[in-house]
Amino acid sequence: MRIKILSEQLASQIAAGEVVERPASVVKELVENAIDAGATTINVEVREGGRKLIQVADDGAGIAADEVETAFVRHATSKLASAESLTAIATLGFRGEALAAIASVSHVTIVTRTRDEQAGTRLVLEGGHLRGRDAVGAPQGAVIAVENLFYNTPARLKFLRTTTTEKRVIDEFVTRYALAYPRIRFRLAHDGRIALQTSGNGSTRDVLAAVYGVDVARDLLPIGDTDAPAADGNASIRPITVTGYAGPPSLNRANRTHITLFVNGRWIKDSRLTYAVTQAYHTLLPKGRFPLAVLFIAMPHDQVDVNVHPTKTEVRFRDSNRVFGAVQRAVRDALLAETTVRPFAQLTPTAHAAGWAGALDDRSFAHSRTASDDAQQTLSLPQPAGLEEAIGATDSAETPPPDHALGGHKLPIMRVLGQAGASYIITEGPDGLFLIDQHAAHERILYEQFMAAHADRQIPAQGLVAAAVVQLTPSQAHLLAEQLDRLAALGFDIEPFGPNAFKVRSIPALLARVDPTQAVLSVVEELERDATPLQDTIEAHLIKRVCKTASVKQGQTLSGQEMEAMVRQLEACANPHTCPHGRPTMIHLSVAQLAREFGRI
Ligand code: ADP
Ligand code: MG
Numbered sequence: 001m002r003i004k005i006l007s008e009q010l011a012s013q014i015a016a017g018e019v020v021e022r023p024a025s026v027v028k029e030l031v032e033n034a035i036d037a038g039a040t041t042i043n044v045e046v047r048e049g050g051r052k053l054i055q056v057a058d059d060g061a062g063i064a065a066d067e068v069e070t071a072f073v074r075h076a077t078s079k080l081a082s083a084e085s086l087t088a089i090a091t092l093g094f095r096g097e098a099l100a101a102i103a104s105v106s107h108v109t110i111v112t113r114t115r116d117e118q119a120g121t122r123l124v125l126e127g128g129h130l131r132g133r134d135a136v137g138a139p140q141g142a143v144i145a146v147e148n149l150f151y152n153t154p155a156r157l158k159f160l161r162t163t164t165t166e167k168r169v170i171d172e173f174v175t176r177y178a179l180a181y182p183r184i185r186f187r188l189a190h191d192g193r194i195a196l197q198t199s200g201n202g203s204t205r206d207v208l209a210a211v212y213g214v215d216v217a218r219d220l221l222p223i224g225d226t227d228a229p230a231a232d233g234n235a236s237i238r239p240i241t242v243t244g245y246a247g248p249p250s251l252n253r254a255n256r257t258h259i260t261l262f263v264n265g266r267w268i269k270d271s272r273l274t275y276a277v278t279q280a281y282h283t284l285l286p287k288g289r290f291p292l293a294v295l296f297i298a299m300p301h302d303q304v305d306v307n308v309h310p311t312k313t314e315v316r317f318r319d320s321n322r323v324f325g326a327v328q329r330a331v332r333d334a335l336l337a338e339t340t341v342r343p344f345a346q347l348t349p350t351a352h353a354a355g356w357a358g359a360l361d362d363r364s365f366a367h368s369r370t371a372s373d374d375a376q377q378t379l380s381l382p383q384p385a386g387l388e389e390a391i392g393a394t395d396s397a398e399t400p401p402p403d404h405a406l407g408g409h410k411l412p413i414m415r416v417l418g419q420a421g422a423s424y425i426i427t428e429g430p431d432g433l434f435l436i437d438q439h440a441a442h443e444r445i446l447y448e449q450f451m452a453a454h455a456d457r458q459i460p461a462q463g464l465v466a467a468a469v470v471q472l473t474p475s476q477a478h479l480l481a482e483q484l485d486r487l488a489a490l491g492f493d494i495e496p497f498g499p500n501a502f503k504v505r506s507i508p509a510l511l512a513r514v515d516p517t518q519a520v521l522s523v524v525e526e527l528e529r530d531a532t533p534l535q536d537t538i539e540a541h542l543i544k545r546v547c548k549t550a551s552v553k554q555g556q557t558l559s560g561q562e563m564e565a566m567v568r569q570l571e572a573c574a575n576p577h578t579c580p581h582g583r584p585t586m587i588h589l590s591v592a593q594l595a596r597e598f599g600r601i
Contacts, residue, residue, distance in 0.1 A: 023050025034058035049166035213471025247292035280331035
């Protein structure tokens with residue numbers, strides 16, 4: 001084939017792929033344009049996760065009638081005058097690509113008017129081609145409606161994630177801008193339902209309250225740090241300021257997604273700076289837990305290159321070590337200033353500490369439902385079929401093969417010798433010692449009990465005397481709302497209770513001693529863990545999560561009786577050697593191995 005220059009249409013469709021990856025990217029670009037236009041109110045309306053419609057209305061400067069067509073031409077921008085200005089970009093947009101890219105893969109209608117104009121302009125485009133233009137009455141600003149996204153790029157359409165996922169990603173984007181621009185009134189609605197609304201009163205904490213709920217917002221610690229000019233007085237080194245809010249250690253989360261970073265008003269992804277934040281919490285958080293933080297990093301525009309990637313979410317710093325240091329110091333200072341900061345060990349909720357033992361003795365949930373004698377039988381029955389099989393099939397990768405050194409499936413009779421490190425139960429069997437991981441073992445026990453109850457469709461629920469109200473972020477609320485039926489089958493009676501809030505009326509009896517809010521949050525964390533889990537594995541993951549939440553933790557001292565009960569129940573398990581996530585529940589030290597270690601053979 002001969003070398004040809006791509007048609008403008010094809011070239012912009014290809015380029016569009018980089019800018020417009022998914023519906024959320026359209027939302028991002030349109031909202032950025034509205035912010036750049038100086039809007040004080042931004043209304044985002046989404047239908048069907050953006051497949052059907054994304055409409056962003058703002059009250060910014062608007063586009064003059066004689067420039068509206070130009071705005072949709074590739075590389076047309078009002079924000080970059082010369083090559084020099086590329087080194088110090090103060091606007092969110094500058095590449096002049098977004099409108100052209102969006103228009104080339106959708107149906108776009110724009111209605112806009114500037115302050116000085118009498119009438120507004122309406123333009124209709126289809127796949128980038130002009131289809132209509134007329135003068136209309138319109139308020140100042142711009143309303144851009146994007147319909148039928150990717151209608152002419154079937155490959156992209158096919159790879160779109162589920163509506164739920166898109167909604168969630170859109171929520172996340174709009175939430176970020178709302179946080180970074182507290183003076184702008186944001187309103188986001190999905191299919192007519194409001195997901196986020198901010199007042200525009202300029203208070204970041206108020207936006208945080210709208211996003212995370214008033215309780216969380218109240219607990220957040222303010223951050224304020226100015227990286228003073230270097231001592232040598234080098235004038236080119238100007239300050240980096242870090243402001244924002246960080247959660248106290250007790251507000252920790254299961255993943256890093258609640259660490260949000262902005263540089264000069266632009267949301268960025270930067271694993272190194274995210275690490276700087278987690279580093280600041282060093283020793284204050286349990287392993288595998290992450291803080292909640294919203295940080296605004298401000299620095300001279302020439303100290304950061306935002307022209308790294310078309311989506312402009314990656315940036316390069318002139319002096320990244322200095323930024324790292326400034327972030328870490330600012331967060332650390334805020335934490336140290338807070339007198340109530342304690343090492344995480346003291347923050348472990350006491351509900352857990354008192355709670356687990358009951359689940360082991362005959363008040364355990366299996367017993368609460370049936371007469372206590374046949375409960376014991378339920379536990380020793382073979383694996384319930386159905387879901388357990390489905391889990392085995394989908395999770396086989398994470399379940400190691402059974403440990404043959406232990407001589408097959410069943411456990412030998414063991415005698416409890418004691419507990420080590422408040423985490424491991426030491427037992428003696430016919431051939432040596434066993435170290436049992438109390439958390440993993442308890443997870444396995446609860447899991448098999450839960451699955452047995454599930455097979456009978458009789459998962460006992462524990463009603464709450466006073467319903468608990470859980471406040472979530474819009475994206476979390478979406479995730480939870482989608483799973484309410486599924487959760488109901490597991491014993492959670494949860495119903496929507498105002499915007500992004502839920503009322504919890506009951507939880508699985510297994511979790512009776514866990515704080516109901518914590519129980520629901522841990523379920524939500526599970527849903528957040530995987531952006532697009534297969535629908536049929538969600539239930540399996542949820543069940544495992546419930547068991548994990550209910551089980552005894554590392555670091556809990558157990559009485560002899562409690563250890564006995566745990567070992568007996570583990571012996572009764574069909575799959576005693578691994579926890580539901582596939583980690584081993586025990587280590588075996590055979591007599592022969594001990595002899596070897598002591599140099600006897
Ligand atoms: P960029 O934002 O990189 O300049 P875009 O393709 O997003 O490129 O937009 C092209 C131009 O259209 C902008 O430079 C701006 O002048 C104008 N524009 C886009 N959206 C708006 C808006 N909501 N209000 C006013 N002007 C806008
Ligand atoms: Mg733009």
